[in-house]
Amino acid sequence: MRLTLVISAWFLCLGVAQASTPSPAPAASTTQLEHILLWGRSIDQVTSIMAVKLGFQVRPGHDPDGVANRYVRFSDGSYIELLGITRPNPTFDPGMQADQEALKGGPGSRTFGFRTSSLDAIHRSLQLLHYAVTPFFSGPDSKKPGWRLFAFTRAPLSSNTFFIDYASGYAPDQFDPSNKDDYRVTREHPNGAQMLSSIWLVSADANADRQQLEKMGFGHAVPVTLPEVGAQGFCVPVGPTALLVLQPQGAGLAGQVMASGGPRILGASYGVIDLGRAQRWVERGYERSLATYRGVYGESFLAPTQDDLGMTIEFHAMQPGTSVCPAASP
Incomplete structure (x- = not known):
């Protein structure tokens, strides 16, 4: 099957299941x-x-x-x-x-x-x-x-x-x-993508997701802001990866997604070995110039995939040794 x-x-x-004991899952x-x-x-x-x-x-x-x-x-x-x-x-x-x-x-x-x-x-x-x-x-x-x-x-x-x-x-x-x-x-990509860094969830209440993740054993959340998509919330470490639990902040893509379709996966971040190569590939594919920005994982850019895929894909330069939940983007 x-x-x-x-x-x-x-x-x-x-829905949300309620816990009767504070002990988290290991x-x-x-x-x-x-x-x-x-x-x-x-x-x-x-x-x-x-x-x-x-x-x-x-x-x-x-x-x-x-x-x-x-x-x-x-x-x-x-x-x-x-x-x-x-x-x-x-x-x-x-x-x-x-x-x-x-x-x-x-x-x-x-x-x-x-x-x-x-x-x-x-x-x-x-x-x-x-x-x-x-x-x-x-x-x-x-x-x-x-x-x-x-x-x-x-x-x-x-x-x-x-x-x-x-x-x-x-x-x-x-x-x-x-x-x-x-x-x-089979794991080598022309755009140089190597790894999943984070999955972005969007809802009306990022703190509710954060609280549930903490009960499930995923604590140590770090506040984050993603102005590029109009969202704020928390970065929650999950081993070498992270969940970004977000809610809309002002005008932007996160608010548009919530208004048109409700909670879902808003996007995902992938580390690449050569950010310039990935950027050139996506710019050719979409026939437009794309700006980089300083994101949660350092130098990054967003592929304009929302209309095509119903979610956003962020590419960022790989930085060995950095935290899975570094400081929020400025």
């Missing part, structure tokens, strides 16, 4: 952000935007029941899963149907995942905190190593999420140990 089908089937209702040191589910207007449209305009390498996926997926994989193990409808009257599971209704059939993302090596401990702790977690699900089948995950029947955050772990040796893109070079080049 395809992982997307399992994940989306569980994201049926929204998550922070063994967990990082990994996985965004991104819907396009069609699978070919979203593939073209990611490859031609943005300079990512897109890998094949599958097309069961009229909903296809493809992958953009990174050297740090994170990835973007692209989704698109390929025929009239596709078969949606309830989670896909909910996504399509929330996105009004347009592009965008409202689901992301945490990867962890402490899946059982986190599941037990969240149960003790009275979070509405699902049972575990495993795949692809019992005869070979795969993945295990759990999700929430009542979402604790303003966007849907899940926790996943992979068995040793699991190869979602057919890794052959005798052909390491092929595996390596």
Whole structure:
């Protein structure tokens, strides 16, 4: 069974679970952000935007029941899963149907995942905190190593999420140990992207998301301001990555997104080995000049992807040794 089908089937209702004990889940040191589910207007449209305009390498996926997926994989193990409808009257599971209704059939993302090596401990702790977690699900089948995950029947955050772990040796893109070079080049991108730095959630109340993350074991939030998208909120460390939980501040993209579609994934930040190369690629793709700015992760620029992808992609220069939640942008 395809992982997307399992994940989306569980994201049926929204709400916040209440905890009866202050003890957080032991998550922070063994967990990082990994996985965004991104819907396009069609699978070919979203593939073209990611490859031609943005300079990512897109890998094949599958097309069961009229909903296809493809992958953009990174050297740090994170990835973007692209989704698109390929025929009239596709078969949606309830989670896909909910996504399509929330996105009004347009592009965008409202689901992301945490990867962890402490899946059982986190599941037990969240149960003790009275979070509405699902049972575990495993795949692809019992005869070979795969993945295990759990999700929430009542979402604790303003966007849907899940926790996943992979068995040793699991190869979602057919890794052959005798052909390491092929595996390596699937994570090399013309734009030089290497790593996921953060996922940006937008809602009407950033502090509510911050409080829920702290209960779940992700504390040490740092206040941040993103004037480039008209947002403010908190940077919450998640291992080597971070969640930016944001709300609109004045006029800007964050307010426009909230007004037109409500809470969702507003954007994501990716570190690149050569910011100038990434900037030149995106400027050619969109046929416009783009300005850099001093962002949360240093010198950065925004790709103008909101109309195409329903979310913003930020590229920033990689700076080894910096904090995952450095000081706010000026």
